Amino acid sequence: MGFKFCSLSSGSSGNCQYIETDNIRILIDAGMSGKKIEELLSDIDVLPNTIDAILVTHEHIDHTKGVGVLSRRYDIPILANEGTWSGMGKTIGNIKEYNIKTFNTGKEFELKDLGILPFNISHDAYEPVGYAIYYKNKKISIITDTGWVNEDMKEYIKGSSLYLIESNHDLEMLKVGKYPWPLKKRIMGEKGHLSNDDAGKIISEIVSGNGEIALLGHLSQENNFPLLAYKTVKNILEDSGIDVHTDITLDLTHRDKVSKVYNF
Numbered sequence: 001m002g003f004k005f006c007s008l009s010s011g012s013s014g015n016c017q018y019i020e021t022d023n024i025r026i027l028i029d030a031g032m033s034g035k036k037i038e039e040l041l042s043d044i045d046v047l048p049n050t051i052d053a054i055l056v057t058h059e060h061i062d063h064t065k066g067v068g069v070l071s072r073r074y075d076i077p078i079l080a081n082e083g084t085w086s087g088m089g090k091t092i093g094n095i096k097e098y099n100i101k102t103f104n105t106g107k108e109f110e111l112k113d114l115g116i117l118p119f120n121i122s123h124d125a126y127e128p129v130g131y132a133i134y135y136k137n138k139k140i141s142i143i144t145d146t147g148w149v150n151e152d153m154k155e156y157i158k159g160s161s162l163y164l165i166e167s168n169h170d171l172e173m174l175k176v177g178k179y180p181w182p183l184k185k186r187i188m189g190e191k192g193h194l195s196n197d198d199a200g201k202i203i204s205e206i207v208s209g210n211g212e213i214a215l216l217g218h219l220s221q222e223n224n225f226p227l228l229a230y231k232t233v234k235n236i237l238e239d240s241g242i243d244v245h246t247d248i249t250l251d252l253t254h255r256d257k258v259s260k261v262y263n264f
C-alpha cells in the first residue's frame with residue numbers, strides 16, 4: 001500500500017489533514033475542537049488513539065485549537081519548529097515533556113517510514129511552514145496560509161502525487177466584501193493568503209499532467225464559493241493546456257465535511 005490521504009477539514013474555521021501509510025498515521029494541524037476531530041476521524045473509521053503524531057504548520061487557532069487536547073487525551077507527540085512552539089505554547093495548554101518535539105525548518109527528517117521536509121512559507125505567523133512528505137516513491141505537498149509562492153517553494157513541492165494548495169479567496173469578492181480595509185490588505189498581502197487565481201497559476205506551473213491530484217484548500221467562507229474556486233482554477237489550467245479530468249484530478253476540500261479519501 002502507498003499513501004492514504006483525507007482532508008478532515010480545511011478553511012478558516014479549522015484545518016486538519018490526515019495521512020496514513022502501512023506504518024504510521026499522522027495529522028497535519030488540528031484546528032478544531034478535540035471532539036470535532038474525533039467525529040471526523042470516525043467518519044473515515046480511524047480511532048484517535050491510533051494517531052502517531054500531529055505536525056503543526058503555524059500557531060494560528062484554526063490550525064491548533066485541538067492540538068493540546070488530542071495530545072493530552074491520546075498521548076500524541078506534537079511536532080513543530082521553535083517559532084511555532086513559541087507562538088502556540090501558551091494557548092495549547094500543558095503538554096507532556098516527551099510529547100514536545102522540535103524540528104528545524106528546511107531540514108528533512110524521518111518519522112517512522114515517512115520523510116518530512118518542512119519549508120518556509122510567507123504568512124503572518126512566527127515561523128509558518130508548508131510540508132513535503134515522502135513515502136516510497138510518492139510525495140504529498142501541503143501549502144496553505146501563504147501570501148505568495150516563490151520558486152523555492154515550487155521546487156519543494158514539484159513532483160508530488162497529491163497537492164493541497166490554498167485557494168482562499170476570489171479577489172473581487174474580497175475587494176467588494178464587508179471585511180474592514182486593514183483585514184483585506186492583510187489577506188491580499190505577501191504574508192496573507194492565496195487567491196483562486198494564485199492557486200490556478202501555481203498548479204498550472206507545477207503539475208505535469210500525469211494523473212496528479214490537486215486539492216483546493218482553506219477556502220474563505222466570506223470571500224469565496226467552492227464552485228467559483230473550482231471553476232477559476234479549472235479555467236486557468238485549461239488555458240495552459242491541462243485537462244482537469246484526464247491529465248490531473250482537481251478537487252475541493254471542505255470546511256464542514258471530510259473530503260474524499262485518496263489512495264495512491
Ligand SMILES: [Zn+2]
Nearest residue numbers: 012060062145
Ligand atoms: Zn489558516
Ligand SMILES: [Zn+2]
Nearest residue numbers: 058060123145
Ligand atoms: Zn494562518
